Amino acid sequence: MQIKSIGIDLGKTTFHLIALGTRSQVVIRKKFSRSQLLVFTANLPSSLIGMEAGVGSHFLGRALREQGHEVRLIPAQFVRPFVKSNKNDYRDAEAIAEAVERENMRFVPIKTEDQLDLQALHRVRDRLIARRTSVINQIRAFLLERGISFRKGPASLRRQMPEILE
Structure with missing residues (x-):
């Protein structure tokens, strides 16, 4: 299983993760709590991870970076065009995973404490x-x-x- 990119949809208590393979097919589709997510990502090979910039994204971005992942935060308005149909958390995560791969995408720098x-x-x-x-x-x-x-x-x-x- 080769992971090309990961998209994480952030919620208050739950996080939805979609990992896309080399041909943009979904290879992982999971729902996590905050602590479960960090344990799961610690066991993944170094990956490109995208998240919408928002509340909690900077903390999580720093934590994932410490695990060796390349983390990119995307403004929400740039993710919206990638959502395929009716909005839900998994579709949002998939849209983020697709958007993070784009070379000309604009990203938000992860802020320090x-x-x-x-x-x-x-x-x-x-x-x-x-x-x-x-x-x-x-x-x-x-x-x-x-x-x-x-x-x-x-x-x-x-x-x-x-x-x-x-």
Whole structure:
């Protein structure tokens, strides 16, 4: 059994794996939990493995790379054209296995833990700023209903709030 490429459809708790042979025929079709998947792939010869880029794909990509596999993450919009008929997890895995073989396919680099941490900090900060802006706008609207107005922005609110509360 010669494996040309492997496609893995990632889920929250289960992973669907399709391995394609040298003539693009399905040679392995299995469903795994996370721990089962890593045990199974550890026993495979070094292979080309594709996954959709998304939640958990960077962690799994690093783990599979440590096992000696060549791992490529594909943006979901580039996998969609390879799905043959009604969508299900095995068909998605097969589409990923076909897409990962393409030479001109665009891939997402696997992020390090530091890169993921930095990305998380940026996202949390963006959300915090958006919520702060929302609260300031809400306070401005409440005060405008009472005939009190002040400029936009957090600095203006901090400066004028003590006067308003007196």
